[in-house]
Amino acid sequence: MTADPQTWDVIVIGAGPAGLFAARALSGKLSVLVLEEKARTGGAGAMTDGKLNLSPHIGLDLSELQLSEEEASERIARIDEVFLEHGADRTLYGVDAERIALWLDRVSWVRRRTHRGEWDITLLPARQRHMGTDLAHQVVARMTEAVAGNGATFSLRTKVDDIHQRGNGPFIVRTAKGQYLSRYLVAAPGREGAYWFREVARSLGVPTQYGAIDIGCRVEVALPVYDEITQVLYDPKFLFVTPTHGDRTRTFCTNPGGRVRVEIRNGSRLVNGDALKKRKTPNTNFAILNTVSMTEPIQDTTEMGRKVMEFANFWGGGDSLVVQRWGDLTEGRRSKAETFHSAALGYDKMPPTLPPGPGVTPGDISFAYPGRIVDNLRESLLLLSRVIPGVAHPSTTIYVPEIKFYDTKYRTDRHLETNVPNLFVAGDGVGKSRGIVGAALNGMLAAEGILRKEGKG
Ligand SMILES: Cc1cc2nc3c(=O)[nH]c(=O)nc-3n(C[C@H](O)[C@H](O)[C@H](O)COP(=O)(O)OP(=O)(O)OC[C@H]3O[C@@H](n4cnc5c(N)ncnc54)[C@H](O)[C@@H]3O)c2cc1C
Structure with missing residues (x-):
């Protein structure tokens, strides 16, 4: 892990399901900083209603993610387990x-x-579960605690304003609280941050399309x-x-x-x-x-x-x-x-x-x-x-x-790495998912890609 406190192996932007699941898979293996604009984690949906759609055909696009149904189903089962471990209601719909x-x-x-x-x-x-707006708060809080307990650092109320890169050097991530450096970036800004990030991505040389x-x-x-x-x-x-x-x-x-x-x-x-x-x-x-x-x-x-x-x-x-x-x-x-x-x-x-x-x-x-x-x-x-x-x-x-508003498309490899090496994108804001489970699966894919590059996959 990197020693300088302001330099991280990975910075994750956004603590919605995509960012949380990326941080979860990376923590304990690499140094991880999660920057979240809001005062709490969970993003849009994990803190609202929390319906978990456990189908590879809902909330994600297998061809966009270059995944087989089996590959997606296997990861969805793991995501479901994580939600259950942290207290999601065990009632399963869609099985009768x-x-x-x-x-x-x-x-x-x-x-x-x-x-x-x-x-x-x-x-x-x-197959579906329902956490409910009330219970989802607790599930997400427990999950965040576990990820932090495993070594990831969360900086809440920290909006990323800008991202730069000099040559092939580390990413320079600017916030009102200061500037952070990272070797890898996982951008999971959700629908709210989609258009802000689209501008940033274009400035870094990532082409985008309208979906x-x-x-x-x-x-x-x-x-x-x-x-x-x-x-x-x-x-x-x-x-x-x-x-x-x-x-x-x-x-x-x-x-x-x-x-x-x-x-x-x-x-x-x-x-x-x-x-x-x-x-x-x-x-x-x-x-x-x-x-x-x-x-x-x-x-x-x-x-x-x-x-x-x-x-x-x-x-x-x-x-x-x-x-x-x-x-x-x-x-x-x-x-x-x-x-x-x-x-x-x-x-x-x-x-x-x-x-x-x-x-x-x-x-x-x-x-x-x-x-x-x-x-x-x-x-x-x-x-x-x-x-x-x-x-x-x-x-x-x-x-x-x-x-x-999940209409911006990014071309990536199957681990969601863009044409800019070490810049990964995940979740609804980059047009790769349309729901909590799909976003979480994106986070996992990006983390897998980073760990593979580090020889830890
Ligand atoms: C009212 C409502 C109900 C929903 N109900 C369900 C449901 O029941 N089931 C379901 O599957 N889906 C539901 N959804 C959709 C679900 O919320 C999203 O699909 C999911 O949260 C997407 O996850 P994400 O991680 O991609 O983005 P998000 O959850 O949106 O998280 C992105 C995070 O990035 C942060 N961020 C953005 N820009 C910056 C920046 N510049 N700096 C720092 N942080 C930044 C945001 O504050 C946010 O917390 C619902 C959505 C809403 C709004």
Whole structure:
């Protein structure tokens, strides 16, 4: 290990699941410094809802990671073990083969071929755990303690401002607290730090590309509507090919008994959702996401996502989410505060967990969002209602904007090393994962790459 306290073998930027799992695998073998902007570790998801999707087909892209299904599954099993060791709930969803078969059968009876020959609705079963926003805090705190106990140093409230490299020398990492040197760098800045790091990466000579972006809405229904499936598959993954445009959408981040939440991003409001382990609401929420790629005349999906987010907030009155009852959307009228809970319209059946109020404006999603995306979201909900009819009840509530900014792509080797030797990237912020387990797997891959280079793999 290196002796100079300001010079490290490895600096990890970001203590989300990607950074934590990289630090975990490296600690005790190399000197590791984790720099985290926030006052705590866990990043975005590990400190929020903590649904662990234990499938190699969810939250990561095997071809992007150049991994076989077996290689990914083996690492996912190890990640699961780590979460369990640190106190994650042992309840496993998605293992009741008989009930899953019934759901697959139900889908097979209602799905149709699109004009391109694809199924318009598919259910992708997966094994899942749920930590819950409340329990995830404790799990992450224990994990951090263990990694620190194994020799890694965490510097919280330490935002990395800049990174330089002179020739092939060490990386020079600048923060307001001082400057650190490292031989290796693992950049795991998450979606929040994605665009900051993209600029830094470009300045270091790493080329980046625009990838697809996920733009969608959050749907809230009464718990009994969705309960039958979430008891078997906690976060059911339905994939859709929409009839009119042939676009791909999917359900994402289901929270049975959960809450719809506001996420602030660069001063704008996005919608999201979570669920507590110990306290349940009478509702369930989930996202429907539409994957959007762009070719000509512009490829900049980041800028597109930002504009969609800002326009939706503008349509909400300046800095607000837009919320609409499904009954109003299908009737072609805006939602209004006066009728939002109308018994005559059936809206009293489901009081939303994020009702209209400051920052949440009843309105019309078809004005707030691009037309093609609104078509896709409406058609997806209608496809879903073939399998779960209650989702198309008039009281169902739709919130926008929900946007996942993991749209920057980096070319790397299979250990996530970029074209700049010793610079590794990992997690959602660099387009290599879309969830806690996928991000953790990225962290492991980067650590494996570093240990191999050190002859310790
Ligand atoms: C409300 C919500 C609920 C979610 N629920 C789930 C779920 O149930 N299941 C699931 O699989 N996924 C969920 N996710 C997604 C999940 O959080 C992410 O996929 C995952 O956290 C990505 O991990 P990461 O390590 O790549 O990035 P992050 O977790 O975002 O961590 C990146 C870290 O880097 C830090 N950072 C950024 N820039 C800098 C800098 N310049 N200097 C220092 N530090 C920096 C950030 O502060 C952050 O802590 C949820 C996300 C949200 C927002």
